[in-house]
Amino acid sequence: MYTRKNQRDLTRTEKKRFVSALLALKRSGRYDEFVTLHGQYYVTDDEEGPRASHMTPSFFPWHRRFVLEFERALRAVDPGVSVPYWDWTKDNSPASSLWAEDFLGGTGRAGDGKVMTGAFAHANGNWNIRARVGDGSFLTRNLGRPSDPVSLPTRQEVAKALSDPLYDAAPWNSTVAKGFRNTMEGWGRGGAVTTFHHNRVHRWVGGVMLGATSPNDPVFWLHHAFMDLLWDRWRRAHPRSGYLPRRKLPGSDPQHGRVFSLHEPMPPWNVTPAQLLDHSRVYRYA
Amino acid sequence: MGMIAGTAGALAPILGKRAGAAPGAADGPAAGTAKAPGAEPERYAERFAETYRGRHIQGTARGTRPARAAARRAGAGDAMTVAAVRDVEVRIDGRPLHVMRRADGSYLSLVNHYESFPTLLDAARAAVDELGDAQLSLSPLHRL
Numbered sequence: 119m120y121t122r123k124n125q126r127d128l129t130r131t132e133k134k135r136f137v138s139a140l141l142a143l144k145r146s147g148r149y150d151e152f153v154t155l156h157g158q159y160y161v162t163d164d165e166e167g168p169r170a171s172h173m174t175p176s177f178f179p180w181h182r183r184f185v186l187e188f189e190r191a192l193r194a195v196d197p198g199v200s201v202p203y204w205d206w207t208k209d210n211s212p213a214s215s216l217w218a219e220d221f222l223g224g225t226g227r228a229g230d231g232k233v234m235t236g237a238f239a240h241a242n243g244n245w246n247i248r249a250r251v252g253d254g255s256f257l258t259r260n261l262g263r264p265s266d267p268v269s270l271p272t273r274q275e276v277a278k279a280l281s282d283p284l285y286d287a288a289p290w291n292s293t294v295a296k297g298f299r300n301t302m303e304g305w306g307r308g309g310a311v312t313t314f315h316h317n318r319v320h321r322w323v324g325g326v327m328l329g330a331t332s333p334n335d336p337v338f339w340l341h342h343a344f345m346d347l348l349w350d351r352w353r354r355a356h357p358r359s360g361y362l363p364r365r366k367l368p369g370s371d372p373q374h375g376r377v378f379s380l381h382e383p384m385p386p387w388n389v390t391p392a393q394l395l396d397h398s399r400v401y402r403y404a
Numbered sequence: 405m406g407m408i409a410g411t412a413g414a415l416a417p418i419l420g421k422r423a424g425a426a427p428g429a430a431d432g433p434a435a436g437t438a439k440a441p442g443a444e445p446e447r448y449a450e451r452f453a454e455t456y457r458g459r460h461i462q463g464t465a466r467g468t469r470p471a472r473a474a475a476r477r478a479g480a481g482d483a484m485t486v487a488a489v490r491d492v493e494v495r496i497d498g499r500p501l502h503v504m505r506r507a508d509g510s511y512l513s514l515v516n517h518y519e520s521f522p523t524l525l526d527a528a529r530a531a532v533d534e535l536g537d538a539q540l541s542l543s544p545l546h547r548l
Contacts, residue, residue, distance in 0.1 A: 160517060161504075162504040162505060162506050162507075162512065163506060163507040164504065164505040164506055164507050165504075172517075173506070173507075229536055229537045230536055230537045230538060231536055231538075250541050251514050251515050251540065251541060252515075252535060252538035252539065252540060252541055253538055253539045253540065253541050253542070254538050258538075266533075289507070291507045292506050292507060292508070292520075293506075293507050293508050304518075305506075305520070306520075307508060313518060313519050316518075317518040317519065318518075320517075320518035321516075321518055321519060324534070328515060328516045328517065328518060328519075328534060329514055329515060329516070329517055330514055330517045332517070332518075
């Protein structure tokens, strides 16, 4: 049993150890395997095949397992390390200590968005990006997107999402108009340019955090640890609710074979959402 | 692939009734039984080529949507399945940009997976906005 702390509460030593473990995973090639995996599993709800990670009820359990696997890899490097979480409702500015030189480094410069400060700045030679969208191999960010500002979700917006006792609903994709899962994942509807919550945080950070290979930015893990904590809060707030769909969808359902019900094993780990509901024997949040 | 100079134009929707009206229109859906007006699959196409913020962007999308999809897109979020687009291509300065569609018919691109856009042109322009000075990678993430 270990603890995931709010990133703002980390000591200088804890930050240093976390960053060192990240750099060690990167050097070994293990880090990029996680980046590639995330890209491979990002399929949209317009596609016919199984959809485990996004635009789907298993968005929460899939990412819980994904962050947990990553954390295991980190702890194999340094058993004293865990993934901190970033509460973006509180630490909602580029001036937050999260973005300081001694932790994740700051925003990118104008033009190419290149991050110039901190351990992940390209000039240091220890953070080359391989699975990428643009032709540059450097980490990019555009915190808050000043040219066309994006704001981080507020505490009120999160509270509203948490107040919904329904976990998810048909059609179990990005077009669901109700339920905690899709509200929190943050898809607007009808091709609207509006996004919320989880998606909006990716947009606020910008750069590589916008792509399918978003784990290229280490803040990905801190963002998803907070999403994971919010799922816990939702479950505590609604003890009589639970993960949906509970049962495998019938063959007549358009989403049959595409989404994962409570007891259907998810790739690539072959683990069911039900097996991921309770993490209290593995980690806790402080 | 024929290039269209000048301003972009979405050529959508082209209704199934007018099959062949668009050059190179996508293969029609399997013949279904038309019941009522609006019960036929709807064809759509989009094609553009333009210079946007100094970058050349071009794209085509062709496919079919099930009957009443358009109405449902604006509707109450009931189940809908959109036929996969068989033919979507976007290029920025000649380099291919991987594009995916959501169930509501909107598009997202490899550059921006956390936001979607009503048209392919919007998705292409948004990708340019995000790329800044960068060119698309010639060896992007390969999907299995």
